[in-house]
Amino acid sequence: MTAPLLSLRDLRTEYRTDRGVVQAVRGVELTLHRGEILGLVGESGSGKSVTCMSLLKLLKRGGHITSGTADFDGVDLLSLSDRALTRVRGDRIGVIFQDPMSALNPTMTVGRQIVEVLMQHRRIGKNAARARAVELFKLVRIPSPETRIDNYPHEFSGGMRQRVMIAIALACEPDILIADEPTTALDVTIQRQILALLKELRDRLGMAIILVTHDLGVIAETADRVMVLYGGQVMEEAPVADLFAAPQHPYTRGLLAAIPDPRLAGRPLSPVRGSPPDMRSPPPGCPFAPRCPRAMRICATPPPMYDGTESARLRPTQRSRCWLADTNAPAPTPEPAE
Amino acid sequence: MTGASRLPLMWLAQRIGMMLLTLLAIITLTFALMHAVPGGPFVSEKMLAPEIEAALNAKFGLDQPIWRQYLNYLGGVLTFDLGPSFKYPGVSVNSMIADGLAVTAQTGLLAMICVVAVGVPAGIVAALNRGRWPDTLAMFLASLGIAVPSYVIATVALYIFALRLGWTPAFGLDDWRGYILPVVALSGFWMSFVARLTRSNLLETMSQDYIMTARAKGLPARTVMLRHGLRNSLIPVVTVLGPVVANLLTGSFVIEQIFALPGIGRHFVQSITNRDYTAIMGITIFYAVFLMLMILIVDLLYLWLDPRISYGDRK
Numbered sequence: 146m147t148a149p150l151l152s153l154r155d156l157r158t159e160y161r162t163d164r165g166v167v168q169a170v171r172g173v174e175l176t177l178h179r180g181e182i183l184g185l186v187g188e189s190g191s192g193k194s195v196t197c198m199s200l201l202k203l204l205k206r207g208g209h210i211t212s213g214t215a216d217f218d219g220v221d222l223l224s225l226s227d228r229a230l231t232r233v234r235g236d237r238i239g240v241i242f243q244d245p246m247s248a249l250n251p252t253m254t255v256g257r258q259i260v261e262v263l264m265q266h267r268r269i270g271k272n273a274a275r276a277r278a279v280e281l282f283k284l285v286r287i288p289s290p291e292t293r294i295d296n297y298p299h300e301f302s303g304g305m306r307q308r309v310m311i312a313i314a315l316a317c318e319p320d321i322l323i324a325d326e327p328t329t330a331l332d333v334t335i336q337r338q339i340l341a342l343l344k345e346l347r348d349r350l351g352m353a354i355i356l357v358t359h360d361l362g363v364i365a366e367t368a369d370r371v372m373v374l375y376g377g378q379v380m381e382e383a384p385v386a387d388l389f390a391a392p393q394h395p396y397t398r399g400l401l402a403a404i405p406d407p408r409l410a411g412r413p414l415s416p417v418r419g420s421p422p423d424m425r426s427p428p429p430g431c432p433f434a435p436r437c438p439r440a441m442r443i444c445a446t447p448p449p450m451y452d453g454t455e456s457a458r459l460r461p462t463q464r465s466r467c468w469l470a471d472t473n474a475p476a477p478t479p480e481p482a483e
Numbered sequence: 484m485t486g487a488s489r490l491p492l493m494w495l496a497q498r499i500g501m502m503l504l505t506l507l508a509i510i511t512l513t514f515a516l517m518h519a520v521p522g523g524p525f526v527s528e529k530m531l532a533p534e535i536e537a538a539l540n541a542k543f544g545l546d547q548p549i550w551r552q553y554l555n556y557l558g559g560v561l562t563f564d565l566g567p568s569f570k571y572p573g574v575s576v577n578s579m580i581a582d583g584l585a586v587t588a589q590t591g592l593l594a595m596i597c598v599v600a601v602g603v604p605a606g607i608v609a610a611l612n613r614g615r616w617p618d619t620l621a622m623f624l625a626s627l628g629i630a631v632p633s634y635v636i637a638t639v640a641l642y643i644f645a646l647r648l649g650w651t652p653a654f655g656l657d658d659w660r661g662y663i664l665p666v667v668a669l670s671g672f673w674m675s676f677v678a679r680l681t682r683s684n685l686l687e688t689m690s691q692d693y694i695m696t697a698r699a700k701g702l703p704a705r706t707v708m709l710r711h712g713l714r715n716s717l718i719p720v721v722t723v724l725g726p727v728v729a730n731l732l733t734g735s736f737v738i739e740q741i742f743a744l745p746g747i748g749r750h751f752v753q754s755i756t757n758r759d760y761t762a763i764m765g766i767t768i769f770y771a772v773f774l775m776l777m778i779l780i781v782d783l784l785y786l787w788l789d790p791r792i793s794y795g796d797r798k
Contacts, residue, residue, distance in 0.1 A: 248695070
């Protein structure tokens with residue numbers, strides 16, 4: 146495999162709030178290859194969004210990156226100044242956000258919102274930028290782009306606004322597109338259209354996508370590789386087919402078991418019991434241990450990240466942060482009968 | 484900008500109709516209240532001979548039934564004639580307002596310029612430096628400006644700068660320095676108010692999602708704030724500026740009294756103690772019309788500031 150496009154090592158991000166320091170991300174490692182769609186999945190507060198936003202230092206007030214390196218094409222993003230980062234943001238790395246209703250400036254035409262990103266990063270005149278904006282609207286399949294470009298965001302539906310957001314993020318043909326819950330605020334049919342569009346654009350333009358979501362269905366449909374986050378750490382990482390076929394981490398299993406199965410309609414759902422840890426004082430060992438049905442005494446000490454070369458229990462491309470992947474772990478118990 | 488095509492003529496016509504109705508209500512109410520107060524323009528400590536009082540009442544139509552007086556007055560208003568002053572012989576209320584306004588509008592306009600030119604930038608600077616010394620300083624001064632009444636500011640400033648230091652004249656507007664203290668005293672409160680409002684709205688706007696989008700586009704921090712933050716945060720500021728203009732341009736009785744300025748605010752209060760019926764009515768009408776016009780202008784400004792607002796499809 147060729148050298149990765151992005152390689153994030155030991156990222157730690159914390160938020161200083163009035164009620165204490167929240168350790169949002171605790172040592173996340175992430176590798177992204179060209180043209181790949183990497184899914185980051187986890188529940189709210191698992192650190193998936195903060196991980197992405199840390200890459201571009203787009204943190205809300207109080208957020209600080211305390212350690213880590215993010216090698217992107219030979220440059221460490223995390224050590225760049227804010228000024229230097231403005232040359233990466235929107236140009237080499239584009240971002241789309243969760244809520245297209247609020248992510249566009251309500252008092253500016255969508256055309257201007259695209260033109261401004263083009264004029265920021267490209268030596269390009271206003272007319273050329275406008276022509277390019279029309280082209281981008283065609284690319285994301287917004288009908289009658291020549292007239293729609295002069296509309297304001299409130300004149301678009303939610304799905305169309307998300308297309309506008311995608312057009313803005315792709316305007317400068319970035320190497321990476323960060324899609325932070327891009328379909329969460331949309332209804333299901335629109336959701337599918339947007340995901341299909343993202344996949345198609347990846348195929349046509351060849352950029353890599355980091356897709357953040359809490360929805361395993363979205364991951365199954367879209368991603369090539371998945372990382373499951375919990376308590377600010379990566380719990381498991383695998384190609385999408387492997388993750389669904391043979392989840393290794395008990396948390397991943399819990400998530401998969403929680404997906405409603407239409408064949409079992411009428412039976413109670415099986416949620417992951419308990420609630421996520423307080424990230425102001427996360428448990429010293431595995432963050433999932435307090436909720437884990439298979440927790441052992443050793444789980445009070447932080448498990449290493451096993452990969453297929455260390456543990457015969459994992460496939461070569463799979464990684465799991467669980468003592469159960471250790472070769473000394475007790476033999477796997479049969480799946481719970483639920 | 485599609486502002487012109489969004490200008491709703493039907494709405495405007497309705498609005499002006501409503502303004503006229505409001506004005507009629509104000510005239511009627513003021514007229515009724517004024518006549519309900521005991522006394523009259525020609526009743527004073529120094530008793531006039533009854534025949535002189537009767538002659539004066541006859542001259543100004545005060546001997547006629549009240550409904551007659553009311554209709555006569557309305558007729559005058561329709562022709563923009565606010566009638567003669569009862570107290571100052573030979574002076575019409577129209578010219579009284581014009582003279583007073585000439586003084587008041589000068590200080591008022593300067594005060595207004597201060598409110599916008601100092602208040603808004605101070606708020607922006609404070610927001611840009613949130614939590615650092617420029618913010619603390621600006622908000623300290625603004626809190627002072629809001630908490631300390633204008634007449635205290637006026638009196639203290641007058642004592643220090645006019646009396647002790649002699650930098651400014653103590654009264655009158657004969658020289659440019661005469662404007663400084665009245666303008667500061669007049670604008671102090673609103674300047675502080677606008678600075679605080681600008682700051683809090685800008686900070687509120689800067690936590691919106693589209694600001695994150697603007698940052699994610701790689702725009703420099705300053706561009707993000709000025710291009711995406713400011714416009715959206717100015718809408719509430721514009722809302723208060725309408726009434727502020729009306730307030731400042733129609734004068735402050737207290738400030739005009741302290742600096743001995745012959746402005747419209749002074750006329751207003753004097754006309755009430757004098758029971759100068761036409762002057763009370765005239766100045767009230769003038770103030771009401773001015774305020775309604777300002778609010779109308781603010782509503783029209785919204786169209787330009789916020790494309791989401793439209794008055795066209797209102798039922």
